[in-house]
Amino acid sequence: MAEKVILAVDACGGDRAPDVVLEGVAQALAADPDLEVILCGLPSVVEGFAAGHERCHAQPTSQVIEMGEHPAEAVKEKADSSIVVGCKLVREGRAQGFFSAGSTGACLVSATLNIGRIKGVKRPALGIILPGVQKETLLLDVGANADVKLDYILQFAQMGCAYMTSVMGVENPKVGLLNIGEEEAKGSLFAQDAFHLLRDRLPQFAGNCEGGDLLNGDFDVVVTDGFTGNVALKTIEGTSKMLFKLLKGAFMSSAMSKLGAVLLKGSLMELKRKVSPDTYGGSPLLGINGVCMVGHGSSNATAVRNGILSGCREVRAHVGDAIAAVVDRKRQGDA
Amino acid sequence: MAEKVILAVDACGGDRAPDVVLEGVAQALAADPDLEVILCGLPSVVEGFAAGHERCHAQPTSQVIEMGEHPAEAVKEKADSSIVVGCKLVREGRAQGFFSAGSTGACLVSATLNIGRIKGVKRPALGIILPGVQKETLLLDVGANADVKLDYILQFAQMGCAYMTSVMGVENPKVGLLNIGEEEAKGSLFAQDAFHLLRDRLPQFAGNCEGGDLLNGDFDVVVTDGFTGNVALKTIEGTSKMLFKLLKGAFMSSAMSKLGAVLLKGSLMELKRKVSPDTYGGSPLLGINGVCMVGHGSSNATAVRNGILSGCREVRAHVGDAIAAVVDRKRQGDA
Numbered sequence: 076m077a078e079k080v081i082l083a084v085d086a087c088g089g090d091r092a093p094d095v096v097l098e099g100v101a102q103a104l105a106a107d108p109d110l111e112v113i114l115c116g117l118p119s120v121v122e123g124f125a126a127g128h129e130r131c132h133a134q135p136t137s138q139v140i141e142m143g144e145h146p147a148e149a150v151k152e153k154a155d156s157s158i159v160v161g162c163k164l165v166r167e168g169r170a171q172g173f174f175s176a177g178s179t180g181a182c183l184v185s186a187t188l189n190i191g192r193i194k195g196v197k198r199p200a201l202g203i204i205l206p207g208v209q210k211e212t213l214l215l216d217v218g219a220n221a222d223v224k225l226d227y228i229l230q231f232a233q234m235g236c237a238y239m240t241s242v243m244g245v246e247n248p249k250v251g252l253l254n255i256g257e258e259e260a261k262g263s264l265f266a267q268d269a270f271h272l273l274r275d276r277l278p279q280f281a282g283n284c285e286g287g288d289l290l291n292g293d294f295d296v297v298v299t300d301g302f303t304g305n306v307a308l309k310t311i312e313g314t315s316k317m318l319f320k321l322l323k324g325a326f327m328s329s330a331m332s333k334l335g336a337v338l339l340k341g342s343l344m345e346l347k348r349k350v351s352p353d354t355y356g357g358s359p360l361l362g363i364n365g366v367c368m369v370g371h372g373s374s375n376a377t378a379v380r381n382g383i384l385s386g387c388r389e390v391r392a393h394v395g396d397a398i399a400a401v402v403d404r405k406r407q408g409d410a
Numbered sequence: 411m412a413e414k415v416i417l418a419v420d421a422c423g424g425d426r427a428p429d430v431v432l433e434g435v436a437q438a439l440a441a442d443p444d445l446e447v448i449l450c451g452l453p454s455v456v457e458g459f460a461a462g463h464e465r466c467h468a469q470p471t472s473q474v475i476e477m478g479e480h481p482a483e484a485v486k487e488k489a490d491s492s493i494v495v496g497c498k499l500v501r502e503g504r505a506q507g508f509f510s511a512g513s514t515g516a517c518l519v520s521a522t523l524n525i526g527r528i529k530g531v532k533r534p535a536l537g538i539i540l541p542g543v544q545k546e547t548l549l550l551d552v553g554a555n556a557d558v559k560l561d562y563i564l565q566f567a568q569m570g571c572a573y574m575t576s577v578m579g580v581e582n583p584k585v586g587l588l589n590i591g592e593e594e595a596k597g598s599l600f601a602q603d604a605f606h607l608l609r610d611r612l613p614q615f616a617g618n619c620e621g622g623d624l625l626n627g628d629f630d631v632v633v634t635d636g637f638t639g640n641v642a643l644k645t646i647e648g649t650s651k652m653l654f655k656l657l658k659g660a661f662m663s664s665a666m667s668k669l670g671a672v673l674l675k676g677s678l679m680e681l682k683r684k685v686s687p688d689t690y691g692g693s694p695l696l697g698i699n700g701v702c703m704v705g706h707g708s709s710n711a712t713a714v715r716n717g718i719l720s721g722c723r724e725v726r727a728h729v730g731d732a733i734a735a736v737v738d739r740k741r742q743g744d745a
Contacts, residue, residue, distance in 0.1 A: 198463060208652050221598040225617075255553055255640040260480075263556040263637045269669045286644030290652040299641075301597045303589040306638055314649035317543050317625040321684065322657075325677035332677045338670030342660035349656065409586030 079111045080387045082366075083161035084164065086116030086124075087139045088177020089379070090372045093120045096176060101377020106380065113170050136160045142372060145154035146180030148204040151190065158182055160387070165365040171390045174357065174368030176374040183219050186360050186367040193395055195402045198223070199362035200231045201301070201369065202238065203308055204355045207290045211278055213239055214253075216301035217308045217358060223300040228252075228269045232277050233401045234361040235296035241388050242359075248295035251266075251284030253303060253315040256403055265300075273298075283349035286310075286391060315350060351380050356382025359389060362398060366390050412444045415722045417701075418496035418505040421451030421459075422697035423512020424714070425707045428455045431511060434714020438722075439465055442713065445722055448505055450492040459732030460632060462522045466479045477707060481515030484522065493517055500700040506725045509692065509718050518554050521695050527729060531735045533558070534697035535566045536636070536704065539571065539690045540641055548574055549588075549624065552643045552693060558635040563587075563604045563681040567612050568736045569696040570631035572581040572741035575692075576732035577724050583630035585612060586619030588638060593618070600635075608633075621645075630658045691717025694724060697733060701725050 125133035202215035326336035462466035509727035
């Protein structure tokens, strides 16, 4: 029997909430008999569902933060929103983690304010597991910190290693710095300084990672600022979207190609599953005192299910303890 | 009859030089009867070829800059290399443009030093035409300037508009700023400042472009610093590479899928051609007093051919004059 996990879930976040969220919660509860869910959201959404599902409790809230709202203002003004209430459940110890497919910005602000940072962590970072050819790679930060300082990058790398080891079971993760060339002298002045800091302070550092190596390289963790990381992540998603669109067009272009597509259907579905962002169902926010998984706004029920199950895995892996143990506090003066 | 164009071509640049370069030159000469080539490189490479081809002249040089060399040092130390000599031919007016598939860094340094900047241009920028779903998009800078100032970004946008109008025939190009959200308040502090500058000074500015919109969006020109631009470009290439690799695996996974792949061959070749970087065969360097096209190190003969022909098109479009006419000199005090 696995360790019991209680997760708070935002029933009202995501482009297709609440329907796909509720379906995803039901699937996750069915998949993990040791999972309990506290479903946060409007009473009309959460109460009926919780009454009909074992191991699901309703936490009615009166407000919802919409996708377009200014994150910091919305979190401040909507104290009874599902994103704020869900994070507070984690701080109070009533839940061990929080999942939402709602506004990423609001989740970041709320988790940082309402769950709080791990002692010594300067800035929490948002990660994403990329499905590479050789191996899965954790890229961070993908958007929590558009402007970063040099020592944040070192902490991102340390947190990333702790994540890959504790959650994904990767021994001795190899860390890369996202840069525009392999050699140490390549890149912006910031990237050059980051290279030297990582080389001097991080035993797991394996050198620069170019954009083309994110999916084809040999790195377990790749660190960058949240601006570059977000551009890279969305560029991967956009390239993939374009190619699948063109592929579909190619399949429909003639009677012969249509027949070919029918024959290929099975293996193409398999390919699509391999590169789908639904596999993990969300981005872990690293560096806070609890688990926080942020799902894609466009999540379907499978993605929500997988995001919740990924959150459970993080709780059971005690990723927060792993991060607390390795984060470099020297520059903060509290070591 | 088209305008006569003389291009200097680096016979010794690229992973598969000189063979694929010479083959590409031969194809370009055959395709454009008004093209003359001055072939720069080791005597053993250029003399025999030039003797055997009409409209091709040999410019023997004694040195070659290798891919791994430090660009600035190599350009300084190897005054008789094909990359230096080719650029000098442009400055002396003996050629109107230069093409090389050799070291991008050395080409940038040599073109800037030996051809020189257009008056008022602060920093030349490297562009790339991305094959989008809706339209082709010029992304710049993709690597000439890892660190930029705010007013470089404005000039990149102005140069990009001049390029798209003069060379690609796009009236009223729409310009985007690569950023991590659509709203004006999104992004790093630099990106926010760049947004305001472009909004206030560039009539063609149409807002922020996210990574996912590079290939799926409605922008004709997207501007960014050379660090982010290079990461984005290589991420596109890497994602494409991974998906084609997985696709190939999917095709070979069963007898049925192999048959399907045979039926799809024609339309897949068409798709691959559409997204291939070979279509333009290189990256234009914008802002110098002449044309400079830098081909991919991995160029094949078709890419070299197309890179040379793209260079011809730029010469005939008088892209330098178009850039000189629009570049914002106000901040340089020479207006």
